[in-house]
Amino acid sequence: MDGLLTAATAGLSAGGAYAILGVCAVFTYRLVAVVNFTGAAIGATGAFAMVALIEAGMAQFPAIVLGVLAGTLTATAIGVVMTRWFSGATASTKAAVTAALLVGMIAVGLRLTGGQDAHLFPAVAPGSAFRFAGVEVTNAGVLTVILAVVFTFAAETFLARTRTGLRLRALSERPMAAELMGIPVRRLAITVWMLTGAMTTVALIIIAPQRSPNFASMSLLVVPALAAALIGAFSSFRAALLGGLLIGIVEGLASGIDRFSQYRGAVPFIVILAVLLWSQRGARWDEAR
Amino acid sequence: MSLLDVSGLVVNRAGVGVVRGTSVTAEAGQISVLLGANGAGKTTLLEGIAGIAPVAAGRVVLNGADLTRASPGDRARAGLALIEQGRTVFARLTTEENLRVSMDPETGPENAYALFPELRQRSGIAAGMLSGGEQQMLVIARALLARPRVLMIDEMSAGLAPVIVSRLMKAVRRLADEGMAVLLVEQFASLALAIGDRAYVLRRGGVVYEGGCDTLARDPERLHHLYLGDAPVGRGE
Ligand SMILES: Nc1ncnc2c1ncn2[C@@H]1O[C@H](COP(=O)(O)OP(=O)(O)OP(=O)(O)O)[C@@H](O)[C@H]1O
Ligand SMILES: [Mg+2]
Numbered sequence: 001m002d003g004l005l006t007a008a009t010a011g012l013s014a015g016g017a018y019a020i021l022g023v024c025a026v027f028t029y030r031l032v033a034v035v036n037f038t039g040a041a042i043g044a045t046g047a048f049a050m051v052a053l054i055e056a057g058m059a060q061f062p063a064i065v066l067g068v069l070a071g072t073l074t075a076t077a078i079g080v081v082m083t084r085w086f087s088g089a090t091a092s093t094k095a096a097v098t099a100a101l102l103v104g105m106i107a108v109g110l111r112l113t114g115g116q117d118a119h120l121f122p123a124v125a126p127g128s129a130f131r132f133a134g135v136e137v138t139n140a141g142v143l144t145v146i147l148a149v150v151f152t153f154a155a156e157t158f159l160a161r162t163r164t165g166l167r168l169r170a171l172s173e174r175p176m177a178a179e180l181m182g183i184p185v186r187r188l189a190i191t192v193w194m195l196t197g198a199m200t201t202v203a204l205i206i207i208a209p210q211r212s213p214n215f216a217s218m219s220l221l222v223v224p225a226l227a228a229a230l231i232g233a234f235s236s237f238r239a240a241l242l243g244g245l246l247i248g249i250v251e252g253l254a255s256g257i258d259r260f261s262q263y264r265g266a267v268p269f270i271v272i273l274a275v276l277l278w279s280q281r282g283a284r285w286d287e288a289r
Numbered sequence: 290m291s292l293l294d295v296s297g298l299v300v301n302r303a304g305v306g307v308v309r310g311t312s313v314t315a316e317a318g319q320i321s322v323l324l325g326a327n328g329a330g331k332t333t334l335l336e337g338i339a340g341i342a343p344v345a346a347g348r349v350v351l352n353g354a355d356l357t358r359a360s361p362g363d364r365a366r367a368g369l370a371l372i373e374q375g376r377t378v379f380a381r382l383t384t385e386e387n388l389r390v391s392m393d394p395e396t397g398p399e400n401a402y403a404l405f406p407e408l409r410q411r412s413g414i415a416a417g418m419l420s421g422g423e424q425q426m427l428v429i430a431r432a433l434l435a436r437p438r439v440l441m442i443d444e445m446s447a448g449l450a451p452v453i454v455s456r457l458m459k460a461v462r463r464l465a466d467e468g469m470a471v472l473l474v475e476q477f478a479s480l481a482l483a484i485g486d487r488a489y490v491l492r493r494g495g496v497v498y499e500g501g502c503d504t505l506a507r508d509p510e511r512l513h514h515l516y517l518g519d520a521p522v523g524r525g526e
Pocket of ligand 2: 331332333374443444
């Protein structure tokens with residue numbers, strides 16, 4: 001029993017990161033109508049930029065700041081591409097474009113980061129936060145979960161309460177009508193990309209030390225992220241938050257059981273499959289795409 | 290000089306001239322009515338003026354400022370508003386949120402509720418749940434709160450009950466009386482001519498009649514021929 005609890009808490013920091021990525025996916029889908037496959041790759045770009053700076057001798061804190069900035073800039077660049085050339089495209093075309101971009105980013109990223117060469121990611125939040133029922137809970141786990149919760153409620157409040165949030169909701173429904181009303185459509189869309197880019201990078205920097213530190217596998221964290229977003233039907237931030245945490249915990253549990261540990265990577269896949277089947281022949285996925 | 294002066298406008302769609310050198314004007318305090326059969330190019334003309342259809346030639350001048358090359362957003366901020374065909378409410382936003390998107394946070398939605406009191410009762414309801422007439426009121430109210438100088442309205446009566454239509458027409462007349470310039474595209478020719486000042490009839494992208502609304506209203510037969518295309522191109526008064 002203790003072993004399982006340990007395994008579950010071990011999945012907590014991954015779950016927090018999945019939740020942040022999932023909430024970002026919902027944010028991007030709801031506001032700029034893009035199912036974004038590059039989400040984690042954007043974060044990976046920022047995280048690897050940070051590592052490169054540290055390897056070049058920079059201190060950790062400024063390197064983290066610049067890494068987040070690099071992720072934000074990458075997201076901005078993708079946002080510019082999407083709003084400039086694909087703003088009139090259908091949701092499936094836009095999803096396909098980001099999937100293609102992901103493939104390109106992985107290829108370039110692997111090349112620039114030396115393929116499978118190991119990089120040492122510094123622990124941003126090392127050590128243990130507290131013991132719970134005899135199980136150690138790490139600082140990284142606590143930090144990602146707190147960040148995920150704060151981000152979820154911040155996103156909700158921002159959309160519900162602020163004038164910019166209101167305009168973003170209007171814009172996401174009818175870009176043309178919004179533009180005709182003088183709302184700065186493109187600027188707002190790019191702001192969405194910047195915000196999610198920064199947030200994703202933060203999440204990946206925190207969990208990088210626990211993952212296999214190569215560009216491709218970090219970029220593919222988009223799979224659990226989209227699974228989490230799908231649990232929220234690409235519309236509910238809270239469901240994506242819970243979904244992300246759940247996937248992380250189940251993954252942790254699976255790796256705690258010898259027989260399943262090799263298959264823990266399949267957890268998001270199973271979740272996606274289950275949600276799709278449960279939501280009646282994939283109606284939600286179709287709508288989301 | 291008119292408040293809105295559109296001259297020689299050309300808009301091509303798929304290589305074909307849909308608006309062909311059309312000139313129309315709108316004056317503060319007046320309603321210019323734009324009539325024409327289906328496919329005459331009325332919507333495309335408004336889209337060219339608003340900047341969402343590519344203009345190949347001609348000029349759009351608002352209060353002396355040339356907006357021909359300006360973005361739709363810049364035109365809106367300069368005082369040009371287009372209410373598109375098909376009641377483009379933000380369906381998932383409430384009625385009041387729809388209004389808040391366009392209004393000046395200082396002034397609030399009162400002007401909109403004064404024009405259409407029924408919207409106040411529906412303020413907390415998702416706009417997608419409103420009736421067609423209420424949705425049309427909402428898009429007019431929403432546009433009005435941005436305080437435009439020129440209000441272009443495309444087919445506001447389509448599919449609505451006659452009582453509602455005459456209510457909307459009265460509201461539009463009131464906005465003009467308060468000083469707005471209105472450019473009204475309508476299928477309901479008789480109702481539009483009854484509240485309008487200046488009339489244009491469009492056929493195949495060109496103006497085939499320009500004159501007073503009353504002249505045309507008195508001569509339904511001529512209007513009929515202008516629509517169908519066998520009347521001589523002409524001028525009223
Ligand atoms: N995006 C487009 N691509 C190609 N052709 C178009 C496009 N938009 C309009 N057209 C064509 O231009 C012509 C004029 O269309 P428009 O919608 O301006 O007419 P309208 O006078 O508003 O008609 P209605 O009364 O039916 O609304 C039509 O023949 C239409 O098929
Ligand atoms: Mg039309």
